[in-house]
Amino acid sequence: MLNIGQAAALSGVSAKMIRHYEAVGLLTAAVRTEAGYRQYAGTDVQTLRFIRHSRDLGFSIVEIAKLLSLWRDRSRPSREVKALAKTHIQALEVKAQELLAMKAALEHLVDCCLGDERPECPIIESLAGEKALVALVAPPSSTAARSHTTGLRTRRPAVARA
Template identity: 70%
Template structure:
């Protein structure tokens, strides 16, 4: 099947299929004489595996390791479990950070009257947090927003 058909069958866009090939996550596709990529059922199955892994928030590096473990029928399941448990811990940390951000924002919203006055505790709080926060905290705040 061509890249469009593989994209439809796997739920992964053609652009992402190309990206996965370029990054080595998926082997380079066979090509027709005219240069079109060709995929078989096994590669589509791998693409679905990758998509499901992405849906669970695994990084590309973690997915590469998972694909390798998945394809190695002699691997011990403890390696897979350890990787999944580490990912759970990362997700729990992100969830805690998101809840802290939500709580801080809820506090700022609660303090704001939301009327016609120009005073706004939300803007003042945001300006104050950025003005007094050390660079490492500002960097962490920016990374959290990127989530």
Template identity: 60%
Template sequence: MNIGQAARATGVSAKMIRWYEQQGLVPAATRSESNYRHYSEGDLHRLRFIRRARDLGFSIKQIAELLALWNDRGRASADVKALALGHAAALRQRILELEEMVQSLGHLAEHCQGDDRPECPILERLAAPVVA
């Protein structure tokens, strides 16, 4: 299967497949006589794994760890669970940070008249010195 077919079969763009190869998440594809990449069913399975992990917000480093755990049949599931729970905790923290941003922006927008005047508390706040 060539890279275009692999992309369609996995939902991972050809550009990302090449990038995952560069990052070492996917082994370098075998090449045809005309130098086209060729992907096996195992490669497609790995690409789908990576896509699902990316959809869950795992970083490239975390995906590399997950792939290593996936390939290690002697692994403890506790190691996988710890990685997943750590990622979930980081996502919860990020959600809190995003909610704070939404509240701050909402507060700034409430104080902006939104009329033809040039005064804008949103821009003033963004330009204000940072208070430590």
């Protein structure tokens, strides 16, 4: 039997995460000593390694629970495992496209920022929901004022009303 620190070292999963995996039901509750310390068997370490590898591949807690169930069922059809993995691949593809879109938007903002001593910064303006974001999604308008240095829309000064 191993204590939580030993199980953590052998599995590559932190003690905090081991307790979390117990709490969410991925790992069966540990046997306790008379003093209340958790004790783990070699099979628990194998399960923790399985969970760690699954997490490394981006599977969610719910998906890992399904994978663990399939892993433990030695009579399972492999098509179920493959279907789960294929579904996860599709989700990863969507996430990859979203990340690439974020990267492209940020690259555009970086290209538009002069990076000089002036306080005007399209990156900050975009994060604040100001003019830079509008320039990314709206086509240039013939009536909109344009900045010749950044290519972004500029705001017209507010007119004081009496």
